Amino acid sequence: KNLKSIEIINCERSIDFASIAMHGGIESLVINSCDNIKNIYEPSNFVTVKTLEVVDSKGFSGLEFLNSFTSLKKLRLEGLKQIVDLAPLTELDMLESLYIDELDDVKSLMPLITLRSLKKLSIDSDKDLFPISSLSMLEELELKNASDLSPVSSITSLKSITVNGTNDFSPLRDLTEIISFKSSSVLSEADFNSLPSSIQSFDLSGSKSI
Numbered sequence: 001k002n003l004k005s006i007e008i009i010n011c012e013r014s015i016d017f018a019s020i021a022m023h024g025g026i027e028s029l030v031i032n033s034c035d036n037i038k039n040i041y042e043p044s045n046f047v048t049v050k051t052l053e054v055v056d057s058k059g060f061s062g063l064e065f066l067n068s069f070t071s072l073k074k075l076r077l078e079g080l081k082q083i084v085d086l087a088p089l090t091e092l093d094m095l096e097s098l099y100i101d102e103l104d105d106v107k108s109l110m111p112l113i114t115l116r117s118l119k120k121l122s123i124d125s126d127k128d129l130f131p132i133s134s135l136s137m138l139e140e141l142e143l144k145n146a147s148d149l150s151p152v153s154s155i156t157s158l159k160s161i162t163v164n165g166t167n168d169f170s171p172l173r174d175l176t177e178i179i180s181f182k183s184s185s186v187l188s189e190a191d192f193n194s195l196p197s198s199i200q201s202f203d204l205s206g207s208k209s210i
Contacts (some may be wrong), residue, residue, distance in 0.1 A: 031057050039063045055079055063088040086111040170194040
């Protein structure tokens with residue numbers, strides 16, 4: 001009954017999540033490289049889980065299983081190349097941190113606009129950014145493959161940003177709450193001048209301009 005965290009990694013056998021949920025009180029669950037999943041779709045099974053990581057697991061044809069995780073605050077989805085739709089995320093009203101990487105077949109990021117409690121977001125996408133300004137509580141943002149930062153320009157709550165894929169940082173100029181900036185892009189003097197003066201910490205790994 002005191003079990004709080006479970007990690008299931010490189011499982012070759014079928015995993016029955018109904019038996020796992022019977023422990024009750026689980027707060028953190030990691031599913032890594034598991035392709036044969038059973039009974040994870042029962043809504044009452046994982047209501048206590050606050051942190052969920054699903055990585056490189058082919059046992060999910062979609063994200064509907066997230067309906068079982070109504071108390072989630074932190075979610076990591078990585079390497080789920082079979083996923084095409086993020087719509088089930090719209091039910092995660094309490095979600096504060098979201099990491100999405102290598103979901104290559106996802107058609108749209110639009111479902112994320114409903115995540116109004118989100119404070120931290122990391123996405124690896126070359127798709128057009130959704131109307132990200134609706135995420136009014138966002139404090140930390142990581143964009144691994146961004147071509148246009150214009151949608152970010154009105155997120156006045158932003159305190160930390162990591163961005164790669166663009167050298168036009170001018171949309172960030174008026175975001176005076178930003179104190180941390182990270183990029184592997186090569187920055188010119190003009191690039192530096194386009195950044196908000198409030199920044200206290202720079203991480204410019206790979207930049208030849210410093």
